[in-house]
Amino acid sequence: MRRTTLSFLGCVAALAVVTGTAAITTPGDAADDASAASATRLPVDRSVVLCPSPGSSDVAETTYTSFTPVTEGAEGEGAAELLPLTRDAEAGEGDEEASGEAVLEPAGPGTPTTGEHTGDDAPALLGTAEGEVAPGWSVGMTTKIAAGLGRGLSGLACGAPDTEFWFPGVGTEADRTDYVHLTNPDDTPAVVDITLYGEDGEVESELGEGITVPARATRPILLGTLAEERQTDLTAHVGVRSGRVGAAVLALDVEAGGDWLTASADPAARLVLPGIPKDATAVRLVMFTPGDVDADLDVSLASPTGPITPAGHETVRVKAGLTTAVDLGDITRGEAGSLVLTPTGGDVPVVAALRVTRGEGEDRETAFLPATGPIVTRATSPDQPKEGTTLYVTAPGETARVRITASAGSEGGEGLSREYTIEGGTTQDVDFPVPEGLKGVYALTVEPVSGGPVHASRTLSVPVKDVPAFTVQPLADDRGTVAVPDARQDLSVLVRR
Template identity: 65%
Template sequence: MNRPTLSLIAGVAALAAVTGFAVLNAPQTPGTDTAKAAAELPVERTSLLCPAPSTSDLAETTYTSFTPVTKGTRSDGKAELRAATGGTGKQDKAGKPVLEPKEPGTPVTGDASGGDSPALVGTAEGRFAPGWTVQATTKVTAGTGRGLQGVNCTAPDTEFWFPGASTAADRTDYVHLTNPDDSAAVVDIELYGEDGALETNIPDGITVRPHSTEPVLLSTLVDEKQTDVTVHVTVRSGRVGAAVQALDDKLGGDWIAAAADPASGLVLPGIPEDATAVRLIAFTPGGADADLKLQLASPTGLISPAGNETLHVKSGMTSAVDLGDITRGEAGSVVLTPTDRSVPVVAALRVVRGKGADQETAFIPATRPVGTRASVAENTAKGSALSLTAPTATAQVKVTASAGSGGGTAASKTYTIKKGTTQRIELPAPAGLKGTYALTVETVSGGPVHGSRTLTAAQGDVPAFTVQALPDDRGTVEVPAAEEDLSVLQK
């Protein structure tokens, strides 16, 4: 949840700090504007944080790093992921990187086993920075949270929302906080249940040491056992990466990624077609209740599910509604829009596949549009599905399957997503694929598109799966035009 928007003054100041004497030239003649338009340039540095994957001795984790090829980047650069070692000084660089990509456009993978794998801190520079993404996928064959758990490593930030967490007796939910910096971060965690804010036992916040991670068990923060909880993470000082690991005694588990910032309209994309149970969790942080129109974007258009056409969300309280097998055998997405006045809301879906003792869970938070470009790594030849939704207007998108981590040739195809529909895309196949590959989605024309990728893997009779959203990678940034003016050094 980067926030790249800068004021003009801040942007100029940042440029001046880099060049030493870059300034914007004022118009030479009154009424004559010679200012140049801002340029879209690739970002030159990206940070990502991966939470510790599991405490289970049975866990098998794969990390996959990918950077799409971006025009206009520098010819040099590097990317690497290292263990979050803790300590009070700069990160210990003695150990070898867990991952160290060699070329943009080709994924690279690494593995970890057992419950002692650390959190990772990653940095990409130069040609590896724009659109850098890292996927961590963990297979757990037995015990609480058994199944497939997947998470996109996140950029550090100062605020996160997680609808869909729980403090119920059959859930073991942790919020993982990872600090990439040289100084400690102080973090507040607020929990909101069905009746409002829950009293926690951390009034002074949680201190996360430099280059370290802190997993916090939510059920230890409050006395109340609640099925549906919204977690709000804010940072008093410093910055962190945050993700919630939601583990169920019977229904498997997965990571809950941070939801899109509070907004009056939301899209929760990519419910698998064989989902047997879908639960919507929503929360409004504002001072007013929210009344929302609830629709399913199906392959043929928007549908109002019978009995759940609207949702009322009380201010400051977590609301939840069971939607059952809403997709009816077809991939779909939930679209929320205000029925009257606009009130900001955050939301997520808990999705279940399977029946009886063979059920597995994943989470789909509301997500930002794909925008210019978005990528997701670690796709397999048979276990990957991509769903794209165009909620307000027909759009064209280009989907590229990268070369494989072990070899192969990239392939691309353009698709049209009709207004109000969700389409499960037949993925372009990399020629001669070996290993796993990355998917990159680019908006070509039309309205906003929201997307998610589902990974599936059979674990006996358990339909193990995990879902990751594809928000804009923000691989470019607007830079105000500037010119050297040595005269400033003489003033």
């Protein structure tokens, strides 16, 4: 018995030496339980973003913009860089390191920095940021093409690497040229599977299995090569077997321009697709449920005055494993809106995206709007010119209060902030602030202040000849902070009761 007691006391002493001062608690201590459950949000100290190659047009004009919002508590001077990656059209070896000259040199927090590239050889980019530049760091990429395939405007918020992506809304019909760009930021190859799902289910093909993306390289995959049958509406699933990649789809139409399609929010029973432009002439909704149970959804439009149920499309059934598409026409009827999908019965996870068209005939242009999650702490659109930006904010449930901050201009001007109330069930075309004495471009940051969840998107319009060229980017939470639990030692687990 004495040996056991001494052994136990020795364990406690050893633990105290290893862990430092420990607070001994008992399971019934409610105050300590609450302390353990609480958490503090602290700024991240490193961020990684990936920008795919913007395409292959020799008349392409691409602008990159980097921005980090000021974050309270961020420490260290830090630095950020955007370096070119190897383009790998076929399987093969990529460079071990990102190489070449930096596209731009990001500034410190609070001021955007821009860079440009002209022609068809713009590379994919690997961006890394550390210290005070890391929390909320965002990079935007906008490409203007005057003529030819993809003519118009395409834009993308460069994303973080991950292991799974869903892209409802891709196509392989004759007029479409859709590439999924896979970008590997790491020092070892990544192995990826791409699966297509159409109106009849999974498209049988072995060509999408085991695709190797070399280390520090990018690889575009033409989706039309993965399926013999041409289909207008498909869902692409990108699953990573080993490693991680960035993934985005460049969807181009011979007659209707095109844009980047970013991944839908993770499969969920309730989805919000925020910010359909008020002058949209056609809207097509594409949905997919990856499970084995059909999903029945109510469809509503959060308009500036409240929820509206679109006539003829009050509900929709998404059959398990099949891609479902619904033509909503000019659903907005001159007023901006956000599409809200809610289950009528059980909670069945769904992914969704919209294909939005402006203009008519040969003078039309398309963009894509995937479902996006709520802004938890902050979201940023880094690249607003003096004119042409529209910001849509929606509160699909309860009324919400948000703060919108316009940064200083990249070449001068003072930033400012304002707060706005977004009534529940509405979408507002926000009259956001513009920096005083603006020179260059500026960033817009959206932060929830109180109330229910909010979703947002940015539309950028830049006429190209007679085409109403535009691009839409949903504003995703920037994950600039992370919850760190307030942990305390609890040695009561060593006491046998």
